[in-house]
Amino acid sequence: MMRARRLAVFIGLLVASFSEAVAAETLVVEAALDRRVVAPLLDAFERSHPDIELRFHDRSTLEVDTLVERADPAPDVVISSAMPWQMARVNQDYARPLRSREARAWPDWAKWRDEVFGFTFEPIVMAYRLDLPRHMMPPSTHADLHTLLTTRQDMLRGKVTTYSPARSGVGYTLFQQDARYTPRFWDLVAAMGNVDARLEENTRAMLQGITEGRYWLGYNLLGSYAMVWAQHHPEVIVQVPQDYSLVMMRMVFIHRDAPHPRRAGEFVDFLLSREGQRVLAGQTPLFSVRPDVSGPYTAQRLRDQVGDQLYPIPINASLLAFVDPQRRAAFMARWRREFQRRR
Incomplete structure (x- = not known):
């Protein structure tokens, strides 16, 4: 009887631990980005990361900016088209650096200090x-x-x-x-x-x-x-x-207090990866940044259409002004x- 009771307690602890582990894999993304537009990209991420439950919240730019400071718990990932506000939050040390191959290879004109990245070209x-x-x-x-x-x-x-x-x-x-x-x-x-x-x-x-x-x-x-x-x-x-x-770029960063920083890094890496950018170029009008992908929505194709009169808003300290x-x-x-x- 005692063994059975101990076994039941042990199984209960395993179930509880498993439940906590599953909950820990939930990734929260606060974004000023219409889910209907970005759905192909989110679907591709979920297919390639079936062990992550993605909670993507589509809000206004002002709501997203407020949540960077006030959300409790903090979001894992922050995405916004309000480029100066994103840069300001990063400058206030709200971003966690991403030390990955994709981050290091990302073009300098589309990132700042490996902390915030422009992953679209709209x-x-x-x-x-x-x-x-x-x-x-x-x-x-x-x-x-x-x-x-x-x-x-x-x-x-x-x-x-x-x-x-x-x-x-x-x-x-x-x-x-x-x-x-x-x-x-x-x-x-x-x-x-x-x-x-x-x-x-x-x-x-x-x-x-x-x-x-x-x-x-x-x-x-x-x-x-x-x-x-x-x-x-x-x-x-x-x-x-x-x-x-x-040309505006959606800027993404990992929150410094992200509950799941490793998973957040995987998500941002996917946005910057050839696979993720291929989805942007072929299935969304968000336009890819990478030059090694093809499709109807690429930065190069846009440059071919408009020529030298295409002016991307730069991601640098000038945004702070x-x-x-x-x-x-x-x-x-x-x-x-x-x-x-x-x-």
Whole structure:
């Protein structure tokens, strides 16, 4: 009887230990990345790592940034398109370095200190409703857009949409980059204000408005989301600007307090691996970074289409200036002044 009791206790301890081990293999990813777009990549990871339970949470950029500091327990992996905010968190020592072959081989322009990595290469685009060409020539450059906004004000009033730089981290970043590359940026902001452009928090809201006919024209949308949307909504046409096109990268890092750092490293390694990047290039419009993969969505193919006018937002310390409070306040003050200006 005593042996049977001891055996039962031993088996109970084994079961408990096994349950704890299984729970320990759960990997939490907090991401500003639409799960529907990235699903092929997540599915491929789960197939290659059947012993890991992946919990992928799709949130806004601001929610993800807040969770980096406040989540308890911390997430294992953090992904966001708000590049300056990601860099700022890494600079605050929230990232754990990844010492792996994939990390060492990753191009220097797409990483910082082996702590944060840009694993996608997404163009920033314009989108318009198919009705638009019946009334005017759709824009293919930033100059074309400015011309339409200033010559077709009555027809476009309330029909144009773009990001709110106040409510969207990625929107603020894109406008800061626009100001860097075009001397007429503030003229464009004033022109959008003059047609009462509607400011949205995310690309999905802009695309929904175009599909519903509330908007005819959208500016500075994430190309990855827009391309997927257009596949299922033929009324939406996506245009990569031909004068210059910004490129945004999703930045990923392992949280310094990750409950499962080894598994988190395996996940980030997969994003950077040839296998993972091949999925990005062939099955998602997130565009791969690696030059040794082929498919419809690669950085090289995008360069072939746009040429030298493709401007990736660099992953380096210069991003930190974008989250400087004084610089942000000055930029937003001028944005409000120009956007509200009436001619």
